[in-house]
Amino acid sequence: MTKATNITWHDSAITKEDRRAQNGHGSVVLWFTGLSGSGKSTIANAVSHELFRQGINEYVLDGDNVRHGLNKDLGFSEADRNENIRRIGEVAKLFVDSGKIVTTAFISPFRSDRETVRALFEEGEFIEVFIDCPLEECERRDPKKLYAKARRGEIKDFTGIDSPYEAPENPEITVRSDQYTVEEAVGQILTHLREKNIL
């Protein structure tokens, strides 16, 4: 038998839909926003654990893996926060293209920055999750003792103290972290994902 020669491998690109089909679930960004101490990292990590336990392809982007690496050149001026969020939005888009559910846990205080990120995505892919907690409660928790430092004037431009936080107007999900437990918050977010047929 003569082997075929001159065969061309048609290298068709693997699409986002192909990756979703292989994973058996949708891919979206859960874009958390809220004050420092509102519970973004705590709830993001709890969501991540539950999704992972269920065999879902997921990843969390937060300050530990972004502000210490990719964005270590950025501080907390308005321009630097704009650039921080812009880059995180682009990275999140790559994760969604790769078929994952990616959760981002950044203050992302400016509405226009969040809307610019939303515009990078297709309808339904950007899920804004407002971790809603009154400033007084965040300050009472003060897990990193940063509010105390900001009140003493040792940190400038601290969100909620001397730098603005613009709450979302129409978030897909609002979690009242002063009224519900972490487990209840995880339940609320997973219910949303099931209702939208992402899981």
Ligand SMILES: Nc1ncnc2c1ncn2[C@@H]1O[C@H](COP(=O)(O)OS(=O)(=O)O)[C@@H](OP(=O)(O)O)[C@H]1O
């Ligand atoms: N000036 C000032 N304002 C707010 N936060 C500050 C500041 N300086 C340091 N930190 C710590 O950095 C974390 C916020 O970083 P983010 O990348 O989420 O901020 S932003 O989205 O660019 O506004 C934030 O972490 P979280 O508490 O997890 O929100 C703080 O621990």
Ligand SMILES: Nc1ncnc2c1ncn2[C@@H]1O[C@H](COP(=O)(O)OP(=O)(O)O)[C@@H](O)[C@H]1O
């Ligand atoms: N219902 C809740 N949801 C989230 N965090 C809570 C809740 N109740 C208490 N906490 C505590 O509040 C703190 C929130 O800190 P963190 O998750 O680092 O917030 P952020 O990432 O928004 O700065 C943690 O110490 C956490 O244990």
